[in-house]
Amino acid sequence: MRILVVEDDRLLNTTLCYNLSANGYQVESSLTKKEAEQLCQKQSYDLIVLDVNLPDGNGFDFCREIKTRYPDIAVIFLTANDMESDMIKGFELGADDYVTKPFPMSVFQKKVSALLARIKKQFGGDCYDDGNLFIDFAEMTASLNDKSISFTPMEYRLLKVLTKNPQIVLTRQVLLEKLWDVDGNFVDEHALTSTISRVRSKIENPDHAYIKTVYGMGYMWIGGGNK
Numbered sequence: 001m002r003i004l005v006v007e008d009d010r011l012l013n014t015t016l017c018y019n020l021s022a023n024g025y026q027v028e029s030s031l032t033k034k035e036a037e038q039l040c041q042k043q044s045y046d047l048i049v050l051d052v053n054l055p056d057g058n059g060f061d062f063c064r065e066i067k068t069r070y071p072d073i074a075v076i077f078l079t080a081n082d083m084e085s086d087m088i089k090g091f092e093l094g095a096d097d098y099v100t101k102p103f104p105m106s107v108f109q110k111k112v113s114a115l116l117a118r119i120k121k122q123f124g125g126d127c128y129d130d131g132n133l134f135i136d137f138a139e140m141t142a143s144l145n146d147k148s149i150s151f152t153p154m155e156y157r158l159l160k161v162l163t164k165n166p167q168i169v170l171t172r173q174v175l176l177e178k179l180w181d182v183d184g185n186f187v188d189e190h191a192l193t194s195t196i197s198r199v200r201s202k203i204e205n206p207d208h209a210y211i212k213t214v215y216g217m218g219y220m221w222i223g224g225g226n227k
Helices: 010-022 033-042 059-069 084-092 105-123 153-163 172-178 189-203
Strands: 002-006 026-030 047-051 074-079 097-100 127-129 133-136 141-144 147-149 208-214 218-226
Touching (some): 026 033, 047 059, 059 084, 059 189, 084 097, 153 172, 153 218, 172 189, 189 208
Parallel strands (some): 002 026, 047 074
Antiparallel strands (some): 133 141, 141 147
C-alpha cells in the first residue's frame, strides 16, 4: 500500500519514511503543501500522514481539498497542538486518526498498521484474474502483465463492482450508490469520472480496453477487449 508523508520537519519526515518503508509500505514524502498537491495529482495514495502546520499552508485545508477529490484516502494528522478543538476539527474533515508530537514510533506504526488493515477488510476475499490483469481485493494488491500496479481504496471498490458485473451496463447512478463510502462520505459525479479515468490510465492501452463508456447511460466492464 502507498503512503504519502507530508511533514516539514526533515528529521521527522525521514524517520517516518524509513520506518514505514521498513514495514513494507511504498512511501513518498513532501515538505510542503504545494509539493504534496503535485504528488497527489500524479500518484494515488492509500494513506496521507499529514502535519497540521506546513510552511506554505494549513494541513486542515489540504485535508479538505484532498478529501473532496479523493474521499477514500485515509488521513492521519500529526501536530504539536493537543487542543481538543483542533482534534475535533481534524475528525470533522474526515481524518482517521490524530497523533500529537512527540510520539513513540512503535505506537505510530501500530496505528498505521491497524488503519490500513481495517481498510483492507472492506473488500472481501476474492480476486479477479484474466491472465493479464490480476486483482486481489482482500490484500489490495494488483498487477498487469506481471508488473505491480497501485490502486486507491476507491479504485479497488469501483473495480470490484465492475468486475462482478461483466458485460452489464452500470448506470452512473447505480455506481454512485455502490461507491457511497461506508462512513457516509458522499461520492459525487466528478469523483466517479475522475476514478474511472485514473483506473483506465493504469490498466488500458491504445489497443485494449477494460471499461467501455456507454454514452448517456454509464459504464460496462468488457475485460481487456480490443478497442
